[in-house]
Amino acid sequence: MSAVDVTNSGFVAVAGRPNAGKSTLVNHIVGHHVAIVSPIAQTTRRIVRASFTVDHAQVVFVDLPGSQKPMDRMTSRMQKSVEASFKDVDFVLWVIDGSEKPGAGEEKVADLVFGSGLPVIVALNKVDLTKPTVIMERIIELQAIIGDREYAELVPISARTGDGVDVLVQQLVKHLPEGPAWFGDDDVVDMRDEERIAEYIREATLAHLREELPHATAVTVDDLIDEGKVLRAECTIWVERESQVGIVVGKAGATIRDVGIQARERIELELGLDLHLELRVKVRKHWRDDEQWLGRAGL
Numbered sequence: 001m002s003a004v005d006v007t008n009s010g011f012v013a014v015a016g017r018p019n020a021g022k023s024t025l026v027n028h029i030v031g032h033h034v035a036i037v038s039p040i041a042q043t044t045r046r047i048v049r050a051s052f053t054v055d056h057a058q059v060v061f062v063d064l065p066g067s068q069k070p071m072d073r074m075t076s077r078m079q080k081s082v083e084a085s086f087k088d089v090d091f092v093l094w095v096i097d098g099s100e101k102p103g104a105g106e107e108k109v110a111d112l113v114f115g116s117g118l119p120v121i122v123a124l125n126k127v128d129l130t131k132p133t134v135i136m137e138r139i140i141e142l143q144a145i146i147g148d149r150e151y152a153e154l155v156p157i158s159a160r161t162g163d164g165v166d167v168l169v170q171q172l173v174k175h176l177p178e179g180p181a182w183f184g185d186d187d188v189v190d191m192r193d194e195e196r197i198a199e200y201i202r203e204a205t206l207a208h209l210r211e212e213l214p215h216a217t218a219v220t221v222d223d224l225i226d227e228g229k230v231l232r233a234e235c236t237i238w239v240e241r242e243s244q245v246g247i248v249v250g251k252a253g254a255t256i257r258d259v260g261i262q263a264r265e266r267i268e269l270e271l272g273l274d275l276h277l278e279l280r281v282k283v284r285k286h287w288r289d290d291e292q293w294l295g296r297a298g299l
């Protein structure tokens with residue numbers, strides 16, 4: 001780790017409903033595609049910690065899975081990891097999809113983030129999809145949900161276009177306590193290569209699969225072999241039923257080939273290496289409810 005001259009630093013839990021744009025926002029601020037993103041809810045399954053350093057200040061973002069009612073052991077573990085993460089952070093950045101009227105889901109997240117007892121900064125996201133007059137309505141609706149609970153700041157932003165993100169970053173930095181650099185100049189994200197590879201492959205499967213299938217897939221890296229000029233990764237895309245294997249493979253192998261191409265391009269770019277990627281598809285019945293398997297797969 002190369003030294004960074006930092007006087008203020010802190011950990012920020014990035015919380016909110018699935019699809020609010022938490023990971024998109026973290027990627028935008030840290031300037032790297034560290035967290036996978038998709039239009040499908042529950043994209044983030046494992047917590048990603050990523051750092052942003054500016055003017056002697058370092059913000060460590062803790063990008064969380066979206067908060068929602070658990071449906072199986074996996075989603076229940078995800079929700080537990082969200083609650084546990086609040087113990088290790090200095091404040092919460094609550095990201096809200098401002099293109100939708102806030103409802104019962106947002107009320108539950110409000111209880112969660114304010115229940116943490118931590119200072120809360122609110123980012124009203126996706127303002128690129130929302131007319132200025134509607135943004136004002138959203139803020140009023142949100143204030144009704146928040147009631148007399150206090151938040152530190154509320155900043156309208158677009159994680160996609162970057163609108164308002166500078167203002168948000170200024171607010172985050174303003175609230176940082178004194179502290180050292182937790183991340184060096186060169187390490188933006190705290191994940192091992194094999195975890196990142198598994199994530200980028202899953203991101204590519206999310207881009208190519210429809211409906212229920214994305215939730216039924218998981219990715220493991222079975223072997224990473226340094227072959228000198230290239231890194232060879234042998235990976236498995238897990239599904240829950242035999243009938244799903246053919247869907248992931250696609251006609252004459254077209255789908256898995258496209259998944260492989262997208263994943264390899266992303267991995268080579270982000271990890272700065274040449275990759276030889278081997279993908280296979282296997283069935284593991286009910287893996288989403290198998291605690292031991294989830295633990296081993298890092299979920």
Ligand SMILES: Nc1nc2c(ncn2[C@@H]2O[C@H](COP(=O)(O)OP(=O)(O)OP(=O)(O)O)[C@@H](O)[C@H]2O)c(=O)[nH]1
Pocket residue numbers: 016017018019020021022023024025036037038039040041042043044045064065066067125126127128129157158159160161
């Ligand atoms: N138009 C628009 N789309 C956005 C914005 N931010 C995020 N998105 C899109 O919203 C979708 C969800 O984004 P993610 O960053 O994966 O959302 P998330 O909150 O991390 O979702 P989970 O990991 O499932 O909890 C993606 O299709 C993003 O491209 C924004 O500011 N404007």
Ligand SMILES: [Mg+2]
Pocket residue numbers: 022023024035036037043044063064065066
């Ligand atoms: Mg996410």
